[in-house]
Amino acid sequence: MTGACDLAIVGGGTAGLIAAKTAASLGARVVLVERDRTGGDCLWTGCVPSKSLIAAAQTAHRIRTASRFGIEPAEPKVDFAAVMAHVRRAITRIEPADSPATLTAAGVEVRRGHAVFTGPRELRIDGEPLRFRHAVLATGSAPAVPHVRGLAEVEPLTSETVWELAELPGRLAVLGGGPIGCELGQAFARLGSDVTILEATGRLIPREEPQAGIALAATLALEGVPVLTSTTVTGVLQHDGAIRLELDGPRGVGPLEVDRVLVATGRQPRSTGLGLDAAGVRVDERGSVVVDAKLRTSNRAIYAAGDVTGALPFTHVAGMHGSIAATNALLAPVRRIDHDGIPWVTFTDPEIAHVGLTETDARRRHRDVRVRLLEHEHVDRAVTENATDGFTHIVLDGQDRVLGATIVAPRAGEMIAELAGLVARQGRLRDLASVVHPYPAWSDGVWNAALAEADDALGSPAMRRLTGALLRLRRAR
Ligand SMILES: Cc1cc2nc3c(=O)[nH]c(=O)nc-3n(C[C@H](O)[C@H](O)[C@H](O)COP(=O)(O)OP(=O)(O)OC[C@H]3O[C@@H](n4cnc5c(N)ncnc54)[C@H](O)[C@@H]3O)c2cc1C
Ligand SMILES: NC(=O)c1ccc[n+]([C@@H]2O[C@H](COP(=O)([O-])OP(=O)(O)OC[C@H]3O[C@@H](n4cnc5c(N)ncnc54)[C@H](O)[C@@H]3O)[C@@H](O)[C@H]2O)c1
Numbered sequence: 001m002t003g004a005c006d007l008a009i010v011g012g013g014t015a016g017l018i019a020a021k022t023a024a025s026l027g028a029r030v031v032l033v034e035r036d037r038t039g040g041d042c043l044w045t046g047c048v049p050s051k052s053l054i055a056a057a058q059t060a061h062r063i064r065t066a067s068r069f070g071i072e073p074a075e076p077k078v079d080f081a082a083v084m085a086h087v088r089r090a091i092t093r094i095e096p097a098d099s100p101a102t103l104t105a106a107g108v109e110v111r112r113g114h115a116v117f118t119g120p121r122e123l124r125i126d127g128e129p130l131r132f133r134h135a136v137l138a139t140g141s142a143p144a145v146p147h148v149r150g151l152a153e154v155e156p157l158t159s160e161t162v163w164e165l166a167e168l169p170g171r172l173a174v175l176g177g178g179p180i181g182c183e184l185g186q187a188f189a190r191l192g193s194d195v196t197i198l199e200a201t202g203r204l205i206p207r208e209e210p211q212a213g214i215a216l217a218a219t220l221a222l223e224g225v226p227v228l229t230s231t232t233v234t235g236v237l238q239h240d241g242a243i244r245l246e247l248d249g250p251r252g253v254g255p256l257e258v259d260r261v262l263v264a265t266g267r268q269p270r271s272t273g274l275g276l277d278a279a280g281v282r283v284d285e286r287g288s289v290v291v292d293a294k295l296r297t298s299n300r301a302i303y304a305a306g307d308v309t310g311a312l313p314f315t316h317v318a319g320m321h322g323s324i325a326a327t328n329a330l331l332a333p334v335r336r337i338d339h340d341g342i343p344w345v346t347f348t349d350p351e352i353a354h355v356g357l358t359e360t361d362a363r364r365r366h367r368d369v370r371v372r373l374l375e376h377e378h379v380d381r382a383v384t385e386n387a388t389d390g391f392t393h394i395v396l397d398g399q400d401r402v403l404g405a406t407i408v409a410p411r412a413g414e415m416i417a418e419l420a421g422l423v424a425r426q427g428r429l430r431d432l433a434s435v436v437h438p439y440p441a442w443s444d445g446v447w448n449a450a451l452a453e454a455d456d457a458l459g460s461p462a463m464r465r466l467t468g469a470l471l472r473l474r475r476a477r
Helices: 014-025 040-044 047-064 080-098 100-105 179-191 210-222 315-330 359-365 380-384 412-424 429-434 444-458 461-476
Strands: 005-010 030-034 108-112 115-119 122-125 128-137 141-143 171-175 194-198 232-239 242-248 256-258 260-263 267-269 302-304 344-346 351-356 369-375 391-397 402-409
Touching: 005 014, 005 315, 014 030, 014 040, 014 100, 014 108, 014 128, 014 315, 030 128, 040 047, 040 080, 040 315, 047 080, 047 179, 080 100, 100 108, 128 315, 171 179, 171 242, 171 256, 179 194, 179 210, 179 260, 179 344, 194 256, 210 351, 210 391, 210 402, 242 260, 302 315, 344 412, 351 412, 359 369, 359 391, 359 402, 369 444, 380 444, 391 444, 402 412, 402 444, 412 429, 412 444, 429 444, 444 461
Parallel strands: 005 030, 005 128, 030 108, 128 302, 171 194, 171 260
Antiparallel strands: 115 122, 122 128, 141 267, 232 242, 242 256, 344 351, 351 402, 369 391, 391 402
């Protein structure tokens, strides 16, 4: 390529891939630089392998708990190598969509190598210069491993290395009770590991409604997974062929002896070693690349997208960022990001789905806040599946508009989209009451909540006066 390309993209994960495909579809000269494999965390070490492992683990769990349905239960024989082969097959099936060949066919020039910015409009790919009119920085994030004495020496697993395991760990300590710790902790336990989850704060998945973390901890307890909250590891040492964790937590806690440790204590943006100073791109104290609402960095020619911005670290957000960054860079900077109505799901069993504000955040921002809570013992599908423990928790403002929602249910991830639509367009829950839902689907939970809203509105004193007057009028005729 002679001259500067229209758009250089650094990083071939979801954000970079969507940016590249969007740019190519607009007819731009686009170069995507990836130092490793296109597809990024989601494909290789994140969503795809974790959901595949979870699916295998759920099957083992169903066999173990079949008696709930009158079927003789059994202790499943787990062939861990075969489970991991299933995980790899899922990756292999999805991988072609993200491959260099697919990108090339779409009109993207793919360059393999490590990109480093050498100036505001230039970078080098393993030393080779590339000039650009605009760039998108999409280098993602990496596991953040806490500095704990002795931890590095025991080679802790992270979400990047856990997929290389050849054998199921016997005893596994999971550091961190966030989405990664809970998803993988439950999955390994169901496959047969003896798992303990250690969480520094007072509850699991602390970003979610408190009731969600409590419900998840109760399920894990039933499945034999101890959850030690308000607990951190202060030291790690190898001891008689095992790993010994010194714990700091409530009285009487620890020490804990395990065979492997999985660290799931958060993520760190990949923003070092990229020459961002030379490019004039500012990062904050956490290392996140600072962007405005149009995803522009402090260098107006360079945009950033996905996990590296420190925004919500989800694949669907990275994809939305990639599309916005590419069109803003190439056409005109007019599209703005809006994270308010974005749903996400923690794929534990039950799933925990979230959109918008939690009740606490809503009360901070709004004067009149109300909650509509529907326990799933009133959802017929939950009854038929013996899964009535969950709930639908909807946060409403003074005008009955949906501000946020949390659903705890086996298929909460499928149920949340409808509420995400209401949050995004500031809709009222009761408006959903007139949309007939199929019976008996899990979406009945959301619909039942909407019907209860409509019922309450019909039963209000003003409405009662109105209907009473109408009835009297009709009787008098
Ligand atoms: C275990 C796990 C499970 C997850 N499950 C889900 C889920 O179920 N749903 C969901 O929405 N999200 C999930 N996520 C989060 C999701 O994977 C990330 O939010 C998403 O992958 C971020 O995409 P990205 O494009 O910003 O970054 P990445 O996918 O990390 O891509 C960045 C790319 O940049 C490349 N790169 C970095 N530096 C350079 C350089 N200097 N030169 C060239 N290339 C470079 C990297 O090699 C990488 O390929 C999960 C994450 C983990 C870890
Ligand atoms: N289903 C999904 O969409 C999905 C699944 C997995 C991960 N992800 C994304 O990846 C991101 C990273 O996940 P994560 O779970 O690693 O991070 P996280 O920041 O969400 O959770 C980390 C947890 O570890 C705890 N913690 C931190 N330091 C600790 C310590 N020293 N000892 C014990 N506990 C400690 C924190 O209190 C927190 O609860 C998530 O924020 C999520 O957005 C998404």
